[in-house]
Amino acid sequence: MIFNDFIFYTLAAILLFAGIRVITTRNPVYAALHLVLAFFTAAGIWLLLEAEFLAIALVLVYVGAVMVLFLFVVMMLDINLDKLREGFWDYLPMAGTIGLLMAVEMVMILSGKYFAPTTVASKSADYSNTAELGRVLYTDYLLPFELASVVLLVAIIAAIVLTLRDRQDSKSMNPAEQVLVKKQDRLRIVKMDAVVETPSVEDPKADKEKS
Amino acid sequence: MEYIKTDLITALPELTVLFMAMFILLLDLFIKPKNRIVIYGLAQFTLLAAAYFTVVTYNPSVGYAFSNMFVDDPLADILKLMTFLGTSMMLVYTRQYMQQRGMFRGEYYAMVLFALLGMMIMISGQSLLTIYMGLELLSLCLYSLVAFDRDNARATEAAMKYFVLGALASGMLLYGMSMIYGMTGSLNVAEISSALLEMNTKNPVLILGLVFVVAGLAFKFGAVPFQMWVPDVYQGAPTSITLLIGSVPKFAAFAITIRLLAQGLQPLAVDWQDMLLIMAVLSIAIGNITAIAQTNLKRMLAYSTISHVGFLLFGFMSANLNGFASSMFYISAYVLMTLAGFGMILLLSRQGFEAENLDDLKGLNQRSPWAAFLMLITMFSMAGVPPTLGFYAKFTVLQAALQAGFIWAVVFAVVMAAIGAFYYLRVVKLMYFDAPKDNARISAPVDMQLVLSINAAALLLLGIMPQTLMQICGVAIVISLQ
Amino acid sequence: MLENYFPILLFILVGLAVGLGPLVLGKIVSPHKPDSEKNSPYECGFEAFEDARMKFDVRYYLVAILFILFDLEIAFLFPWAVVLQEIGLAGFLAMMLFLLVLVVGFVYEWMKGALEWD
Numbered sequence: 001m002i003f004n005d006f007i008f009y010t011l012a013a014i015l016l017f018a019g020i021r022v023i024t025t026r027n028p029v030y031a032a033l034h035l036v037l038a039f040f041t042a043a044g045i046w047l048l049l050e051a052e053f054l055a056i057a058l059v060l061v062y063v064g065a066v067m068v069l070f071l072f073v074v075m076m077l078d079i080n081l082d083k084l085r086e087g088f089w090d091y092l093p094m095a096g097t098i099g100l101l102m103a104v105e106m107v108m109i110l111s112g113k114y115f116a117p118t119t120v121a122s123k124s125a126d127y128s129n130t131a132e133l134g135r136v137l138y139t140d141y142l143l144p145f146e147l148a149s150v151v152l153l154v155a156i157i158a159a160i161v162l163t164l165r166d167r168q169d170s171k172s173m174n175p176a177e178q179v180l181v182k183k184q185d186r187l188r189i190v191k192m193d194a195v196v197e198t199p200s201v202e203d204p205k206a207d208k209e210k211s
Numbered sequence: 212m213e214y215i216k217t218d219l220i221t222a223l224p225e226l227t228v229l230f231m232a233m234f235i236l237l238l239d240l241f242i243k244p245k246n247r248i249v250i251y252g253l254a255q256f257t258l259l260a261a262a263y264f265t266v267v268t269y270n271p272s273v274g275y276a277f278s279n280m281f282v283d284d285p286l287a288d289i290l291k292l293m294t295f296l297g298t299s300m301m302l303v304y305t306r307q308y309m310q311q312r313g314m315f316r317g318e319y320y321a322m323v324l325f326a327l328l329g330m331m332i333m334i335s336g337q338s339l340l341t342i343y344m345g346l347e348l349l350s351l352c353l354y355s356l357v358a359f360d361r362d363n364a365r366a367t368e369a370a371m372k373y374f375v376l377g378a379l380a381s382g383m384l385l386y387g388m389s390m391i392y393g394m395t396g397s398l399n400v401a402e403i404s405s406a407l408l409e410m411n412t413k414n415p416v417l418i419l420g421l422v423f424v425v426a427g428l429a430f431k432f433g434a435v436p437f438q439m440w441v442p443d444v445y446q447g448a449p450t451s452i453t454l455l456i457g458s459v460p461k462f463a464a465f466a467i468t469i470r471l472l473a474q475g476l477q478p479l480a481v482d483w484q485d486m487l488l489i490m491a492v493l494s495i496a497i498g499n500i501t502a503i504a505q506t507n508l509k510r511m512l513a514y515s516t517i518s519h520v521g522f523l524l525f526g527f528m529s530a531n532l533n534g535f536a537s538s539m540f541y542i543s544a545y546v547l548m549t550l551a552g553f554g555m556i557l558l559l560s561r562q563g564f565e566a567e568n569l570d571d572l573k574g575l576n577q578r579s580p581w582a583a584f585l586m587l588i589t590m591f592s593m594a595g596v597p598p599t600l601g602f603y604a605k606f607t608v609l610q611a612a613l614q615a616g617f618i619w620a621v622v623f624a625v626v627m628a629a630i631g632a633f634y635y636l637r638v639v640k641l642m643y644f645d646a647p648k649d650n651a652r653i654s655a656p657v658d659m660q661l662v663l664s665i666n667a668a669a670l671l672l673l674g675i676m677p678q679t680l681m682q683i684c685g686v687a688i689v690i691s692l693q
Numbered sequence: 694m695l696e697n698y699f700p701i702l703l704f705i706l707v708g709l710a711v712g713l714g715p716l717v718l719g720k721i722v723s724p725h726k727p728d729s730e731k732n733s734p735y736e737c738g739f740e741a742f743e744d745a746r747m748k749f750d751v752r753y754y755l756v757a758i759l760f761i762l763f764d765l766e767i768a769f770l771f772p773w774a775v776v777l778q779e780i781g782l783a784g785f786l787a788m789m790l791f792l793l794v795l796v797v798g799f800v801y802e803w804m805k806g807a808l809e810w811d
Contacts, residue, residue, distance in 0.1 A: 004695065007702070047698060057768045065761040072757050076749040109415045114394070131779075134772030138784040142215075143222075143277040145787065147332060147344040148769070149794040150229065151351060152762050154325050156798035157236065158355035159758045160807050161318050163751050215783055233797045240804040 008048055015041040028074040032067060039063050053130040221276040221283045223268060224261040224291060225331050231257035232324035239317020247315055254302055254320040258327075262295045271690060275337065279399055282337040286469065286691035289683060290334045290462050290539075297459040297546050298327055303662045304554040305451035307655065311562040314359055314449065322359075323455065326352035330463035339388045339398045339475075342467050346384070346431070349463060350377050353456055357448040369447025376430070376440040384427025390420030391476070400475035407478035421479050424471060425486050431464050434520045435493035445513035450560060450567065453509060454553035457516055458546045465542045468527065473535055473692060480530040487528045488620060494521030495624050499631035509567050511634060512552055515593055518631055519545050525624060526608040529615030532688055537607035539684040540677070544592075544604035547673075551589040551666045558582060558655050558663060572638060574647030582653055583642045585667040592670040594635035595628055600674040607681070755807060766795050 018038035022031045039062045046055035137145055219226065235253055242249060265288050273284040302323070309315040329352060332345030354377065358370035392398055394417050395406035407417075426437065433441040445453050472483055498518025505511040523545065526538030559566035559575075559582070566572070576583040592601035605628060609621050655663075673680055734741045773780075773788050780787075802808060 048695065050695065053772060057771075061761070061764055061768055065757075065764040069754070069757040069761055072749055072753050076751065076754060106419070109419050114414065114416045128775065130772045131775045134776035135779060137769075137772055138776075138780050138787045140278040141280075141340070142218075142787055143280050143332075144338075144340045144344050145769070146790055146794070147341070147348060149766075149791040150325065150328065151344065151348050152765060153233075153794050153798040154322070154348060154351050154355075156759065156762055156795075156802055157318055157321065157325075158351065159755055159762075160802055160805055161322075162355060162358055162361055163755045164805060164807050215786075229794075233794065236801055237797060240801065 004048060008045065011041045011044045011048070015045070029071065032070045032074055035070065036063055036067050039067070050127075051129055053133055218276040218281075220268065221274060222281060222335075223264040225328060225335075227261045227264055228257060228324055228328045228331065231260070232321050232328065235317055235324065236321040239321070242317070247317070250317050250320050251302065251306055251315075254324060255299060257324060258295045258299045258302075261331075262292055265291050265295070273691060277341075279401075280338040280341045281332075281335050283335060284687075284691040286539075286687040287335045287466070289687045290466050291331055293543060293546070294327065294330055294334070294459050294462045297462070297550060298323065300550050300554075300662055300666065301451075301454055301458060303659055304454060304550070304557050307659065308449075308451045308557045308560060312360065312449065314451075319356070319359065322352045322356050326356070326455070326460070330460060333463040334466040336467060336470055337400055339392060339400070339403075339471075342470060343381075343385060343388065345463070346467065347381060349460060350381065353377075353452075353460070356452045356455065357444060359452060360449050363449070365447045366449060369444045372440055372447075373444045380427050380430030380437070383423045383430065387420045387423025387425075387427060390416055390423065394420065400470050403475040404477055407476070412478050412482075417479065418482060421476060421482055422486070424476070425483055428464070428468055428471065429490055432461070432468075432520045432523070433517055434490040434524060435497045435517060436490070438494065438497070438517045441517055442510050442513040445516070446507055446510045446567075450509065450553060450556050450565065454550065454557065457512070457553060458549045461542055461546055461549075465523070465539065469535060469688075469692075472527065473530070477530070484528055484530050487524045488617065491521045491524035491528060492620055492623060494518060494524065495627045495631075496521075499627045499634075502631065503634045505634070506569050507567055508556060508569055508572070508638075509553075511569070512549070515631070515635075516545075516549070518627070519548075519593075522605055522608050522624065522628075525612040525617070525620070528617060528620075529611045531611075531615065532685075532692060534608075534611040534615060535692065536681070536685040536688040537604075537611040539688060540681055541604045541608050543680060543684070544600045544670075544673070547666060547670060548589060548592050548601060551585065551663065551670060552593065554659075554663050554666065555582065555586050555589060558659065559653060561651065561654070564651070569638065569641060570648055572641045573645040575642040577647050578650065579653045581664075585663060586642060587639055588667045588670050590635040590638050592674065594632040596632070598671070598674045600670045600677070603674050603677045607677075752810070759802060759807065762798075763795070766792075 015038055018034045018041065021034040022038065025031045025034065039058055043055040043058045043063075046052075046058065231253065235250055235257075238253070239247075239250055268283070269285075269288050271285055273282065275282055302320075306315070309319060326349050329345045329347070329349030332341055333349065334345075336342035336345055354370055354374045357373055358367050360366045391403060394410075394414060395403045397403050397406060430437040430440075445457065448456065472480075476483065495518050498514045498516070498521060502511050502514035502518070505514060519541075523538055523541050526534045526536075526541055528534065556566055559571060572586070575586065588599065592599035595601045595605040597603075609624060612624075613621050769791065770788070773784065777784065
């Protein structure tokens with residue numbers, strides 16, 4: 001148990017450090033990378049609690065996908081940090097007071113006797129957290145599970161409705177259309193009487209002035 | 212398998228809305244833009260079908276489905292029917308507006324139906340998890356609908372504010388829920404209530420959870436001091452979306468408040484009564500006083516919403532069945548008034564022109580006595596002038612609060628309502644006694660004119676004969692909460 | 694149970710050591726004489742023309758968010774695959790409905806052309 005405690009405190013310390021760096025670092029890309037570190041250590045803590053599926057899902061979904069999006073957005077927005085920080089000192093007294101008040105309240109309540117550590121019985125080696133989750137997720141929690149798919153669908157629609165634009169300046173060609181084109185589509189044969197150009201007999205000087 | 216079959220029948224209206232929304236989404240890909248009216252018809256048909264299934268599966272007792280996560284009681288059925296009616300009216304009002312602004316697209320109707328699904332789940336939510344999922348579904352749809360007119364910088368800004376503050380509110384609600392779950396060991400509201408009865412309710416962790424839950428709810432309602440998003444979003448969003456945000460989701464917000472506070476956390480009523488009292492009094496004061504200073508009609512109605520939410524909380528505050536029933540009556544009246552109010556703004560707007568300033572109402576009586584009269588009824592009802600619906604609604608909630616012993620708060624509310632009457636009556640003065648600023652003809656589709664007239668007539672008639680609606684609310688609350 | 698993860702912990706520690714070791718060694722052992730010219734950024738011998746970070750096209754965002762959504766969908770499939778034998782037909786149908794809803798989303802984005810670059 002002592003060894004587990006040691007690992008827990010190491011991970012927790014790294015998590016706190018990374019979390020603080022996320023909000024204090026000046027460069028948003030570094031902030032995003034620190035967030036990755038925070039997710040990794042959080043996954044480690046979940047592993048310590050024997051919640052393997054959540055730990056892997058955290059790495060897979062958050063580190064693998066959400067952070068990629070974060071980095072894209074950070075790079076897409078081209079944020080001017082100095083401008084963002086403009087009002088910082090004006091808001092600090094108010095926000096700081098409220099933040100401090102909330103922090104004190106939460107420490108008073110959450111560190112108390114209500115969250116005393118209890119020993120959890122160790123599971124046998126073939127215990128599968130993932131299977132346990134699966135057993136309830138698709139039966140007892142059927143409704144929230146299906147709702148999750150609807151929420152994802154709405155997210156797809158919203159992302160497309162809000163960001164997809166037909167590009168007006170696109171020069172791309174459709175090869176299928178190019179191949180299917182027939183002679184009649186492109187070539188128009190117009191019957192005309194032949195016009196014979198009579199050589200002009202005018203003064204070449206005047207001709208030059210015209211042009 | 213058998214249990215799933217009964218579950219599915221219980222959730223038939225929800226399934227109808229889900230599948231029709233998906234169908235509309237796909238159909239829109241294959242339909243020519245000039246035939247889009249079919250999509251509109253399908254959306255209305257969906258509402259009708261869902262209402263039909265709700266009525267057919269109605270039974271006057273309480274039924275559960277999906278491992279007790281979903282409840283089908285008279286309260287849910289009646290709120291759902293009201294939601295269908297409100298959504299249907301909203302679709303009628305907004306059709307021309309959306310057509311004229313190039314937003315008449317299949318996604319709009321699909322999103323509205325998905326939002327409706329979210330509201331229905333919230334209304335029937337019996338577990339903290341389903342309530343939260345329904346709320347997220349609704350909120351996600353509303354955020355993107357606010358930004359639907361994406362080249363409009365104002366709307367985008369409003370959507371951004373709405374999204375950031377809404378996400379914060381969801382986080383608070385979720386945090387509070389997790390505390391309550393941690394203390395009671397259950398997600399089901401009925402089990403939470405029975406667990407609370409057996410434990411010490413002075414437990415500070417429970418109170419912390421309660422504070423966060425109430426803050427989250429207040430955010431979604433837009434009660435002071437969580438009201439800051441309301442004016443900006445109401446003003447910035449396209450009027451049709453403002454109409455949606457301001458009206459039917461309030462039914463769902465009412466429902467989850469009932470589920471969470473009245474069903475789940477009733478043993479903590481002593482604590483949340485005080486919180487609601489403070490929010491109610493502040494909402495009425497700030498809503499009514501700030502509204503006086505507004506020149507933008509949408510913004511004024513936003514502050515009016517805040518004050519209405521204050522009155523609504525008066526009903527909740529009494530924490531008894533009578534109070535909840537009066538709140539339900541109030542919310543029905545509020546939604547009808549909001550539909551009429553924003554419906555009028557849509558009626559006066561036209562291609563390239565938004566009738567959103569108070570000055571745009573000047574001399575409306577000379578331009579169209581009919582429109583002016585509808586607006587007159589709506590404004591009287593919002594101000595609470597007898598014999599309109601708004602008067603009776605205010606009367607019942609204040610009466611319930613009075614019976615629960617909140618005498619000074621009621622006196623304060625009456626004074627504030629009198630102050631608030633000023634800005635509603637100013638609108639009436641502008642319409643009847645000022646010279647018109649623009650003389651464009653008011654043109655609206657016949658169905659919109661008809662529904663808007665019925666809407667305004669309902670405000671008048673239900674005010675004169677409120678007994679039936681009051682009875683429905685009372686019965687729904689009594690059966691569902693006992 | 695947790696003991697089974699001990700090799701992974703060792704692997705992480707060794708990996709960190711191998712990664713950090715050369716950096717630390719380089720910092721300690723190598724000569725260190727910075728000057729302003731050495732530290733200034735340059736492009737092929739020229740002064741830097743512009744900020745290295747530039748705006749990304751919003752279309753990257755669309756691709757990334759669609760990726761996340763389907764990544765989440767996959768995350769739901771793992772526990773399902775593990776217990777499919779136990780949860781029976783009802784569990785199977787539950788996942789089919791879940792997938793149906795997301796397939797609708799997929800068809801929508803395909804037909805809208807959200808998967809095409811231009």
